[in-house]
Amino acid sequence: MRRWRQLLKRLPVHLVVITLAAIWLTPSLGLLVSSFRPRQDLLASGWWTALGRPFATQWTLANYRQVLLREGMGRAFLNSFIITVPTTLITLGIAALAAYALAWMNFRGRQLLLMTVIGLIVIPLQMTLIPVLRMFNALKLSGTFPGVWLAHTGYGLPLMIYLLRNFFGALPRELFESAFIDGASPFTAFLRLVLPLSVPVLASAAIFQFLWVWNDLLVSLVYLGGFARVAPLTVQLSNLVGSRGQDWHLLTAAAFVSMIVPMIVFFSLQRYFVRGILAGALKG
Amino acid sequence: MNMGRVHWLYLAPALLMLGLFLIYPTAETVRLSFYGPRSDVFVGFQNYVQAFTSQPMLIAFRNNLLWLVVFTLFTVGMGLLLAVLLDRVRYETVIKSVIFLPMAISYVAAGVIWRFVYTFRPAVAPQIGLLNAIVVALGGNPIGWLIERPWVNNLALIAVGVWVWTGFCMVILSAAYKGIPKEMLEAARIDGANEWQVFLHVTIPFLKSTLAVVTTTMIVFVLKVFDIVYVMTNGAYDTDVIANRMYNEMFYFYNYGLASAIAVILFLAIIPFLVINVRRFRAQEAVR
Amino acid sequence: MVKRLAVGLLLVGLVAGLAQGAVTIMVLWSGAELEAFQKVTAAFQAKTGITVRVESVGRELPGILATRLAAGNPPDLAAMPNPGQMAEFVARGALIPVGGIVDLTQFPKAFVDLATVDGKVYGIFISADLKSLVWYNPDALYAEGLAPAHTWNELLYITETLAARGKTPWAVGLESGAASGWPGTDWIEDIMLRTAGPELYDKWVNHEIPWTHPAVKRAFELFGAIVRNEAYVYGGTTGALSINFGDSPAVLWDKPAGAYLHRQATFIKSFIAGAHPELDLDRDVAFFVFPPIDPKWGTPLLGAGDLISAFRDTLEVRSFLQYLASPEAQGIWCGALGKLATNVNVDPGIYPDKLTAEAAEILKGAEIFRFDASDLMPAAVGSGAFWKGVLDYVSGVPLDRVLADIEAAARAAYGP
Structure with a gap:
């Protein structure tokens, strides 16, 4: 009886959450269903009608076959990892160090520096392409992976510093004071206190930096070039569709293929989103 | 903490990267904004005059304002709602993944997805767009969602933006919400506060700084938003936004002067929000 | 025999040894077009030993190419988005003249002129598309007791007759993502050629007459008389406005037919085949030439083409340009894609189907040929204000305001 009342009380929460999730899922579901339908069907009837008559519908794996069996897909996956993984690690490392200094060290010009960093989030990266490429040409970095790592790091840093600075800044002062009394150096405090306590925000920052770099097309095209040898997944997939948009239906399957990895990253970092990390540390 | 010059060691890598990839190019952008399309003739403030007076730009300013209000409100609001509510259900991970999913989709694919939602077909033909199928099933006439100006089409585009970015707000706000010590919430409940009061008096104050960060980030993205508009309408039917004008001027019309001026305007537009942020940081540091 | 083979191999080896180099080319092609182009480069490589590195950057080519150029590392060659942007690169002093490299007499004069800036030729057209075509489903049209139109009045007669019977005469699709509006500019250009003549058309392209000129206005109005109805x-x-250009013709072959006529270039064939794989293209799909309007100007043809220019003058680049211009390369390229060859020595036998061969024949016989005007104008007009203007006009904005808006953009783009 009491359990029922409890359930009834919680019903609105379930209702809101599930409704929102259903609304969010519907467009993607449409894409998923469409990715298993032949092109002529996409134009002839709505995707939901296929769900209504699952046996009359001409389901097909042809879209996926065309995407996955395309020449150079393996190489493209590999290239995407070569670009994305180091970039994410470098960005987070540099951003965490800077955010720590901005949050917990006193020095002149700190607020101005912080303001500049946040202001830089708004810089459209398109405006940086020519000067940066010119620099890369002089340094022989254009067409190389390190060049792309550095560029993505530069573009991702402001937002990452901002996110981390906010979280680091919210840590309680007593934490540091007791650590310093115990004789810890600032760097030890950073490694032993700040990083472990910031795992949830580091995880979310990592997810976003990872997926933005993973989904990038423009930066790769400009600094690496569109050659098959270095092209990441996004470049390969955009080459699927003819220049007049022929075969756009292949994008349905391509979208899911390129989405798999960011979703795996999201799932695997989920376990760091847990309550109580901070609470535990405070007690100890 | 005051410890001499050691802070520069922590900041040096970031400053080097920011300097090379953002600050130096920005200085170059400011310079080019005073030059003609091919960056060879000095034109003074002419690009700025054009940016503030031409009809397409004025429409873009208006639309960015609409985006600013509607997009920010919905992404942050729904992100917060989800962060708080999902903490109470056992299937949190599943729902979170569903809301996060659109973030993992490239904008080209997002264009295809929303094609299946907004597509128009005449009343005589079977509808292949979801929204018009619903409208027709309810006895209405199909609507050109991306055509009808000024409200329907702009809101239709903003809806796509909300769909993509709510996941970002949710993830960040949820990470912060998980930082609220359980004891704090329990204590308030034991004191007899109902859920709404707990939300107002415990959750909101605790999340204030993260909310500010997420809101600022969304405002910045509104100023930069262009990919959704670019793939779906490219600004036709009065749906243009500032960043899309910049992209077109730079990448298709080769007018580097005007594109640079628009970029500088974007940078100036963010300054009020920076000031608010820094004030808030000062306040935070004063009390911790 | 063996000896000759050995000598031949030796020669090939020698040539390959001499030309160890490589060329890079940036293209906007993807999908089937990219595959076809790679067949061309493979054949060239087999022949000369020169490696061709193809860089496909898709639709973003204008921006990426300009960025590379400004930063100082352009590719050796590139496919130009259109002649208007080629002229922009010439103005920046970036392209090399090809006149002394390629035998230009292989091409019709019209295509050479289109790549000429200030008396020098800066690019070669490796293929063309014919735009002045009206597609129809013969079974559906004949079932209505109607036949292809040879004059504007006949076209209007078909239109009105079908409408009077409660049927929809035209399928029009102006949506094309970021490029929405372009199919409408093709309509207006075709009408403009037929009502104002090629000379005024050229003046319009060069902004020597304003957009508010009565001739431009009339072309818009004739377009509007059909599409705004x-x-x-x-x-x-x-x-x-909302149906994608590539999806739009599909209804002609629905049962019952959703529409009867569709004005579009040769490349629409692959979209029709994609939407209706059951069709026999040679039997079920047909086109007639967009009919003349003002008899004085006859039946001019509108077209577009794929243009290649070079940023560096090396032996390898020269050799590759010569190859691209050759009937052999064009045979591979056009044969695979159903594009129309520009080299007059190409054997019509290469075309994959009857329709393409017919279009090639029509193009060859053109008395007056003009290139897609929007591709010749500065991008801010031709790929900007003109596209938007068409969409505004069809969506109900008064014509005078539409033309005034385009004129304002043109004044800024063409300069004083």
């Missing part, structure tokens, strides 16, 4: 177009104006 809710009863003449599949889905009315909202349909014309």
Whole structure:
């Protein structure tokens, strides 16, 4: 009886959450269903009608076959990892160090520096392409992976510093004071206190930096070039569709293929989103 | 903490990267904004005059304002709602993944997805767009969602933006919400506060700084938003936004002067929000 | 025999040894077009030993190419988005003249002129598309007791007759993502050629007459008389504006037919085949030439083409340009894609189907040929204000305001 009342009380929460999730899922579901339908069907009837008559519908794996069996897909996956993984690690490392200094060290010009960093989030990266490429040409970095790592790091840093600075800044002062009394150096405090306590925000920052770099097309095209040898997944997939948009239906399957990895990253970092990390540390 | 010059060691890598990839190019952008399309003739403030007076730009300013209000409100609001509510259900991970999913989709694919939602077909033909199928099933006439100006089409585009970015707000706000010590919430409940009061008096104050960060980030993205508009309408039917004008001027019309001026305007537009942020940081540091 | 083979191999080896180099080319092609182009480069490589590195950057080519150029590392060659942007690169001093490299007598004069800036030729057209075509489904049209139109009045007669019978005469699709509006500019250009003549058309392209000129206005109005009429177009104006150009012709082959006529270039064939794989293209799909309007100007043809220019003058680049211009390369390229060859020595036997061969024949016989005007104008007009203007006009904005808006953009783009 009491359990029922409890359930009834919680019903609105379930209702809101599930409704929102259903609304969010519907467009993607449409894409998923469409990715298993032949092109002529996409134009002839709505995707939901296929769900209504699952046996009359001409389901097909042809879209996926065309995407996955395309020449150079393996190489493209590999290239995407070569670009994305180091970039994410470098960005987070540099951003965490800077955010720590901005949050917990006193020095002149700190607020101005912080303001500049946040202001830089708004810089459209398109405006940086020519000067940066010119620099890369002089340094022989254009067409190389390190060049792309550095560029993505530069573009991702402001937002990452901002996110981390906010979280680091919210840590309680007593934490540091007791650590310093115990004789810890600032760097030890950073490694032993700040990083472990910031795992949830580091995880979310990592997810976003990872997926933005993973989904990038423009930066790769400009600094690496569109050659098959270095092209990441996004470049390969955009080459699927003819220049007049022929075969756009292949994008349905391509979208899911390129989405798999960011979703795996999201799932695997989920376990760091847990309550109580901070609470535990405070007690100890 | 005051410890001499050691802070520069922590900041040096970031400053080097920011300097090379953002600050130096920005200085170059400011310079080019005073030059003609091919960056060879000095034109003074002419690009700025054009940016503030031409009809397409004025429409873009208006639309960015609409985006600013509607997009920010919905992404942050729904992100917060989800962060708080999902903490109470056992299937949190599943729902979170569903809301996060659109973030993992490239904008080209997002264009295809929303094609299946907004597509128009005449009343005589079977509808292949979801929204018009619903409208027709309810006895209405199909609507050109991306055509009808000024409200329907702009809101239709903003809806796509909300769909993509709510996941970002949710993830960040949820990470912060998980930082609220359980004891704090329990204590308030034991004191007899109902859920709404707990939300107002415990959750909101605790999340204030993260909310500010997420809101600022969304405002910045509104100023930069262009990919959704670019793939779906490219600004036709009065749906243009500032960043899309910049992209077109730079990448298709080769007018580097005007594109640079628009970029500088974007940078100036963010300054009020920076000031608010820094004030808030000062306040935070004063009390911790 | 063996000896000759050995000598031949030796020669090939020698040539390959001499030309160890490589060329890079940036292209906007993807999908089937990219595959076809790679067949061309493979054949070139087999022949000369020169490696061709193809860089496909898709639709973003204008921006990426300009960025590379400004930063100082352009590719050796690139496919130009259109002649207007080629002229822009010439103005920046970036391209090399090809006159002394390629034998230009292999091409019709019209295509050489289109790549000429200030008396020098800066690019070669490796293929063309014919735009002045009206597609129809013969079974459906004949079932209505109607036949292809040879004059404007006949076209209007078909339109009105079908509408009077409660049927929709035209399928129009102006949606094309970021490039929406371009199919409408093709309509207006075709009409402009037929009502104002090629000389005024050229003046319009060069902005020597304003957009508010009565001739331009009339072309818009004739276009509007069909496309702005809710009863003449599949889905009315909202349909014309929202249906993707590639999807739009599909209804001609629906049962019953959703529409009867569709004005579009040769490349639409692959979209029709994609939407209706059951069709026999040679039997079920047909076109007639967009009919003349003012008899004085006859039946001029509108077209577009794929243009290649070079940023560096090396032996390898020269050799590759010569190859691209050759009937052999064009045979591979056009044969695979159903594009029309520009080299007059190409054997018509290469075309994959009857329709393409017919289009090639029509193009060859052109008395007056003009290139797609929007591709010749500065991008801010030709790929900007003109596209938007067409969409505004069809969506109900008064014509005078539309033309004034385009004129304002043109004044800024063409300069004083």
